[in-house]
Amino acid sequence: MRGKVYLVGAGPGDPELLTLKALRLLRTADVIFHDDLVMPEIIRLASLTAQVHNVGKRCGAKKISQEEINFLMTSCASSGLTVVRLKSGDPLIFGRAGEEIEALRRADIEYEIVPGVTAALGAAAAAGIPLTHRRTSHAVVFLTGQLAAANDEADWKKFARSGATLVIYMPGRDLGTIASRLIRAGLRDETACAVISRATMADQQVQFTTLANLAPADERTAPSLLIVGEVVCLARPDFASIADAAWAQFQIASVSPGAQTFSSQTRFTKSGATR
């Protein structure tokens, strides 16, 4: 009897944001191959008899190649084992699941995709930013910092000028470069943005600022995610309504230290995010 591979999303960080299906599969899988970003608390939910392997990369340096991961998954499934390939967030958004699916199909291995809460949704929830809004943004674009660093100005112009909320995954530490690129692509200096680090985890951090003031990210706070657009103002205590928002006022607020950064366990009341 041949086994099966489940490509499973582990969600944005908080173990409670795992789906019930992901939990069931973790508890019943024979083998688990997980990425580096998956929290240890989630890995510990695996059955005591499961074989658990970290196949992630750290700081871009792979411990194990994609081909090796594909080989391990197909070998285990071919020998009749139930395999969980656990990825942070959702497997189909910047998760390389496409390549693993192709390998599984070539090897004639049955597979199933189990969606998870992608990082953008965790970050938006952490910061209280609606990614779309009837009055402000009718669309949202997910892209990566790598695309931002690439030399394709044309693509950036299309996104920047669409009026959509932009969510930039894996922005890296060089946030200033991304900001410059977005400004060159047509966004205003004072466009609101938020850097959300370790979203949904106990030590999450949310920094509200503008593109012009976007500073290099602190190395400690990875993984982070950048949200750009007018909807960011909706999460600000001093911007209850985007219609009433004075951008000049926002700029003053955003450069005042202490007002920018909300520490862990952000809660929302009338006066906005508070410690």
Added chain:
Amino acid sequence: MRGKVYLVGAGPGDPELLTLKALRLLRTADVIFHDDLVMPEIIRLASLTAQVHNVGKRCGAKKISQEEINFLMTSCASSGLTVVRLKSGDPLIFGRAGEEIEALRRADIEYEIVPGVTAALGAAAAAGIPLTHRRTSHAVVFLTGQLAAANDEADWKKFARSGATLVIYMPGRDLGTIASRLIRAGLRDETACAVISRATMADQQVQFTTLANLAPADERTAPSLLIVGEVVCLARPDFASIADAAWAQFQIASVSPGAQTFSSQTRFTKSGATR
């Protein structure tokens, strides 16, 4: 003592795609206000003593206004109750959470956002479509059918020409109009697309086709979602690799009835999706 409102994502349909946190809150809430699209199996997870109210709209006709929903949430929380506002998918993606957050903030009610698996991720998993892919698509755009129907050709051109995967929420029944608009915006007739109906539910349906052949959706199959872009080919058994894909061949395959529609419980093997 004042209560609290949790804006909670119920996921794309399958009750097993609820997060552990959503389940905990459903079991402990005093009052639950849910949308129409939330599955009855999920509502039944609520505590037996909880008050449960459907505040959704059906076919665009609201049973209850947004202002009434805001009033009910704030009143219950003000009287010390724990309120769950349960929305299908994720609350911050086309979920009007922005408006509810503003109301809660005005009323000085504490709130918290609990992300969920948004419909696009459920649909992509159901159809086996990676929304991003290193070789094919470096970005994904979520937008609504209403935007598609609006008269803003300019915005559509930006998205259509960006090369990003497009995910159209609530495309409605008039898929032909959306297809025409996308073609006018610059996409080729033969651009691959998939209509996913009742994704992640027992009776889910996936239809693979091209923009030129996009037919009106059957009323029975709502809610549905439209995914447009080259990544759609990656889910097709006859398109193991996009690099090798002959578009002409795809067109022949896509107009052959029976080959297009994969019924519920789609599973994937080497030969692709099978019943």
